[in-house]
Amino acid sequence: MCRHEPPCPSFTANDREAARVVAVHPEQGWSLLCNGVVLFEDTGELLPDGKTIAPHRPAVHPAA
Template sequence: MLTHQPSCPTPDSVDRQDAVIVSAHPEQGWSLLSDGTIVFDDTGELLPDGRVVDPHRGLGPLAVAA
């Protein structure tokens, strides 16, 4: 974890995605944030205490059948 001011949000904060990326692995689809949270490209998260946050991406445009 980083020690700087202002400090990064905690893993329990609603703005936890604003924490600094300390290790990015785009080829594997995940990044480690400074608060210990792992965020995945599909918007899912793994919190430091082992809790899982399901993907929460918005719905894209609806496809129109021809």
């Protein structure tokens, strides 16, 4: 699928979010990555095999 050099990480790789963006729809809150992952603005993911990854934004802690 990926024609970049070096190739983008596979959707099964831990660093799958490092793949290049091939389509972006900020009005809808998602981007399509070269490896087929749909990345949502809340950091949730839809993988090409239909699996989902829950949002994983870092927790925000109030200043002490």
